[in-house]
C-alpha cells in the first residue's frame with residue numbers, strides 16, 4: 503500500500519473511533535515518558551479551514567509539535583524520568599531541566615490542543631454547561647473571560663479552561679509551554695480546554711491579529727472532548 507493511501511486509511515479509522523479514545527489515550531493510560539509515541543493528528547491538515555489554514559496546521563503539527571516531542575524524548579532518555587508518566591513529571595517539573603519543562607509541555611499541550619478542536623459543530627454536555635454557569639455566570643461570560651485571557655496574554659503561551667479543586671472551573675494563562683499540571687503554575691488543576699497563543703499558531707494567516715484568531719477558535723472547539731475530560735476529573 504502506498505504511504506499516502508495508508509495515511510488516508512489511518513485517518514479514516516481515527517475519524518471513526520469514538521471521541522473518548524483520544525481522551526482515554528491522553529488522560530487515563532498515561533504511558534511512561536520513555537514509551538510515548540508521537541500522536542496522530544485527529545483530522546487532516548485542512549479540516550479546520552478557514553479558521554486554521556492547512557499550511558499553518560502542517561507546520562505546527564509536523565515541525566513544531568514533532569520538534570517538542572523529539573526533544574522531550576531525548577531529554578528523558580536514559581534518565582529516571584523515562585519510567586515516569588508525564589503528569590508525574592509535571593507535578594515536580596521545577597526540579598527538572600528546562601529541556602524537560604519546555605519540551606514536555608510542548609509535547610503535551612499540543613496533543614491536548616489538537617484533540618480539543620475539530621470540524622464538527624458540538625456543544626458542552628449538560629454537566630459541563632452547569633459547571634460553566636456556576637463558575638462564570640453564563641456561557642457567554644465564560645467565553646469572554648477565556649478570550650480575554652488569550653488576547654491579553656503577553657508573549658508566547660497558552661490560555662486554559664481548568665478544573666480545580668472540587669471540579670470548580672477557572673480560566674488561566676501560562677507562559678511558554680507551561681501548563682496547569684505543572685508545579686510552577688500559578689493556578690493548578692486539570693486542563694479541559696487549551697488554546698495556543700504563540701505567534702506560530704496564527705501568524706501565517708492572521709499576522710498580528712491575535713484577537714481574530716481567538717474569536718474564530720470558538721467555531722472549532724470540540725466540546726465532546728472537553729466534556730469527556732470534565733467527566734474524568
Ligand code: MN
Pocket residue numbers: 562566612698700702703
Ligand atoms: Mn504551538
